[in-house]
Amino acid sequence: MAEFPLDPQLAKTLLASESYSVAEQVATVCAMVSIGASVFYRPKDKKVFADNAHKNFSRGNVGDHLALMACYDGWAESNFSTQWCYENYVQVRSMKRARDIRDQLVGLMERVEIEMTSNAQDHDGVKKAVAAGYFYNCARLQRDGSYRTVKHPQTVHLHPSSSLAEVLPRWVVYHELVLTTKEYMRTISEIKPEWLVEIAPHFYSKQDVLEDGRKLPKGKGKAAMDG
Structure with missing residues (x-):
């Protein structure tokens, strides 16, 4: 992990990607x-169009990490087109920075033979790779619609x-957590608790x-959970 000039959580996510055979995808997400x-x-005058465009990236309720991946992949498939960004209400400058970061990450991953x-x-x-890096950042839904972090509950x-x-x-x-009027979780994916x-x-x-109040079934070892 010391090879990566990244937050330890992101570095762990990249390392875990090899275990799940999704290194290319996780490099994009990170x-x-x-x-x-x-x-x-x-844009104020095109909110509905922008919202519809953004929803296309998260079809199937895949979560925010995979929506970001779909956004990048769509841009890459357009041959990194500026017009594609305009049509999908995506920031061109941010995407170019993401591409530069991804290239650096892939280079680092190859250097450590991932x-x-x-x-x-x-x-x-x-x-799972994201959860491997961010396992501390997990929360469970409460009856009132809020969430409670699993360890050191808040x-x-x-x-x-x-x-x-x-x-x-x-x-x-x-x-991450962002504090405004409340403590908000940002960039979220659904997971299975047994993971x-x-x-x-x-x-x-x-x-x-x-x-x-129900325990996990007995004998739920690593192999069973992978399914």
């Missing part, structure tokens, strides 16, 4: 989250800009991920 919240924009595997359809693999909320804001998944991993025991057994026990 580059996109590195540029912050400056990817999408909503195999640049690719599986664009394995959404769970990408989310009340947090889905950021209104999240593609999952109307979905309210039961378990989420988030990139936490698989990914970070030193940090989470089965007791931590009990849902509705």
Whole structure:
């Protein structure tokens, strides 16, 4: 991890990507989250058009990390077209910065001999890699619609800009917390609670991920959870 000039959480995410054979996809996700919240924009006179364009990236309620990946992939497929950015209400300058960061990350990954595997359809693999780096940033839905972080519990909320804001998944991993009127989670993906025991057994026990008072089924080892 010392080879990467990154936050330890992002570095761990990149390293974990090889285990799930999604290194190419995770390099894209890490580059996109590195540029912050400056990817999408909503002109006042075209809010509906912008919202519809942005929703296309998160079809199927895939979550924010995968929506960012879809945005980058769409831009790449357009041969990094500026016109594509205008049509999809995406910041050209931010995307160019993401491309530069991604190129640097891929170079670093190759230097430490991470195999640049690719599986664009394995959404769970990408989310597991993110959870491997950000396992501390996990929260569980409460009855009142708020969330509570799993360890060192505090009340947090889905950021209104999240593609999952109307979905309210039961378990989420988030990139960062932003304090405005409330403590908001930003850049969010849905996860399965048993992944936490698989990914970070030193940090989470089965007791931590009990849902509705029910224990996880006995014998849920690593192999079973991978399914």
